[in-house]
Amino acid sequence: MQKILIVEDEKAIANLIKINLVAEGYRCTCAYDGETGADYIEKETFDLILLDIMLPEINGYELLEYVKPIGTPVIFLTAKGNVSDRIKGLKLGADDYIVKPFQIGELIARVEALLRRYGKINKKLTFADVEIDMVSRTVRKAGNIIDLTVKEFDLLVELVQNKNVALYRERLYEKVWGEAYMGDTRTLDSHIQRLRRKLNWEKEIKTVFRVGYRLEGGA
Numbered sequence: 169m170q171k172i173l174i175v176e177d178e179k180a181i182a183n184l185i186k187i188n189l190v191a192e193g194y195r196c197t198c199a200y201d202g203e204t205g206a207d208y209i210e211k212e213t214f215d216l217i218l219l220d221i222m223l224p225e226i227n228g229y230e231l232l233e234y235v236k237p238i239g240t241p242v243i244f245l246t247a248k249g250n251v252s253d254r255i256k257g258l259k260l261g262a263d264d265y266i267v268k269p270f271q272i273g274e275l276i277a278r279v280e281a282l283l284r285r286y287g288k289i290n291k292k293l294t295f296a297d298v299e300i301d302m303v304s305r306t307v308r309k310a311g312n313i314i315d316l317t318v319k320e321f322d323l324l325v326e327l328v329q330n331k332n333v334a335l336y337r338e339r340l341y342e343k344v345w346g347e348a349y350m351g352d353t354r355t356l357d358s359h360i361q362r363l364r365r366k367l368n369w370e371k372e373i374k375t376v377f378r379v380g381y382r383l384e385g386g387a
């Protein structure tokens with residue numbers, strides 16, 4: 169699932185964007201000031217950032233400087249008629265901008281276009297003899313459909329997208345369940361067990377002592 173950070177101090181706008189992007193299948197986090205935005209950018213990885221320019225604490229330009237080295241695509245949200253702001257934003261390295269007030273359909277189209285440009289919309293993922301279709305959310309192993317629950321599917325995608333990387337339980341849990349990890353590993357562990365069983369991946373999904381899990385091997 170694609171993760172989008174919305175940094176916008178007008179809560180009504182931020183929440184409206186969030187509701188619409190969530191309905192399109194994105195996962196969204198809102199920050200209502202620049203400092204909170206910076207905190208999120210530091211702690212989590214996002215596939216795309218929607219960034220307002222006029223923000224309390226740290227403004228959009230300053231935040232952009234912060235984002236640039238990480239390479240996350242950015243769309244600026246700018247006030248109507250403020251041409252110099254838009255130019256400045258693009259010069260500083262924003263990928264696109266959208267003028268407020270905007271049609272939500274236009275925003276979604278720009279988000280999709282930018283993700284596509286960055287190659288972030290992968291329709292298919294493969295690992296060994298397992299093929300994951302992100303659009304129809306189906307999984308095949310050696311050509312046979314494997315039935316997975318929503319969370320099992322999301323967990324599988326997370327593992328495959330980070331193959332050969334040790335993933336912390338907290339990170340996995342927060343990515344897949346979309347809520348703060350409270351230290352209870354049972355839910356995550358039981359989902360891992362089921363994935364191992366369903367895919368016959370007892371060896372592939374390694375338990376990493378004191379860390380979490382790592383998917384090992386693959387092409």
Ligand code: CA
Pocket residue numbers: 176177178220221222223
């Ligand atoms: Ca603002």
